[in-house]
Amino acid sequence: NAGVTQTPKFQVLKTGQSMTLQCAQDMNHEYMSWYRQDPGMGLRLIHYSVGAGITDQGEVPNGYNVSRSTTEDFPLRLLSAAPSQTSVYFCASKGHPIGELFFGEGSRLTVL
Amino acid sequence: EDKVVQSPLSLVVHEGDTVTLNCSYEVTNFRSLLWYKQEKKAPTFLFMLTSSGIEKKSGRLSSILDKKELFSILNITATQTGDSAVYLCAVLYGNNRLAFGKGNQVVVIP
Numbered sequence: 001n002a003g004v005t006q007t008p009k010f011q012v013l014k015t016g017q018s019m020t021l022q023c024a025q026d027m028n029h030e031y032m033s034w035y036r037q038d039p040g041m042g043l044r045l046i047h048y049s050v051g052a053g054i055t056d057q058g059e060v061p062n063g064y065n066v067s068r069s070t071t072e073d074f075p076l077r078l079l080s081a082a083p084s085q086t087s088v089y090f091c092a093s094k095g096h097p098i099g100e101l102f103f104g105e106g107s108r109l110t111v112l
Numbered sequence: 113e114d115k116v117v118q119s120p121l122s123l124v125v126h127e128g129d130t131v132t133l134n135c136s137y138e139v140t141n142f143r144s145l146l147w148y149k150q151e152k153k154a155p156t157f158l159f160m161l162t163s164s165g166i167e168k169k170s171g172r173l174s175s176i177l178d179k180k181e182l183f184s185i186l187n188i189t190a191t192q193t194g195d196s197a198v199y200l201c202a203v204l205y206g207n208n209r210l211a212f213g214k215g216n217q218v219v220v221i222p
Contacts, residue, residue, distance in 0.1 A: 031208060033210070035212075041214065042200065042212045042213055043155075043200065043202075044212070045209070045211070048208065048209075048210075050208055058209075060209075090154060097143075097208065098143045098160075100160060101157070101210065102157050103148065103154035103156075105154050105176055106153055106154055
């Protein structure tokens with residue numbers, strides 16, 4: 001089982017560039033989410049989705065866009081990257097409303 | 113303000129010691145509390161707790177929830193070097209919102 005797949009695993013951007021982090025899951029999970037993890041800050045929720053066509057903001061949404069056109073995919077877009085967005089990004093999904101969250105392997109993004 | 117607070121943030125123990133990690137929370141419409149272990153990569157699931165006073169156990173790890181006092185503890189007995197990791201506590205609340213604490217970094221030395 002592939003589970004939650006994130007690409008790319010590593011990316012270096014220059015300030016002002018745009019990019020999309022891809023996330024796909026093959027477990028038919030309705031709930032998908034994006035987190036960023038910074039040293040000493042834990043995991044912070046960026047955006048989440050409870051189903052195709054439905055998205056909502058987490059605690060740190062500024063500078064990021066998401067869309068959910070299918071159950072399987074939940075891409076995260078950086079329209080104009082800033083050094084403050086240097087971080088490790090995790091995509092996660094779950095099938096049951098109060099169930100376990102399944103994580104992807106993470107994407108390390110560096111913005112110069 | 114932080115909704116989930118973990119303590120201690122960091123500790124070093126010797127192999128064979130017992131470790132107790134604390135997670136306190138303050139949220140509206142609590143639904144569940146989850147513990148994860150994170151080594152180099154993605155967090156891996158340990159426990160999910162929804163009811164007070166019922167201990168969850170897996171090998172040398174155990175966890176319990178107190179919904180009246182709003183906290184959970186994670187115990188690791190007879191620690192091994194492979195237990196070295198960051199332990200993350202997360203609380204699911206409200207309309208599918210999940211908040212994580214900053215983590216407990218545990219280092220087990222031989």
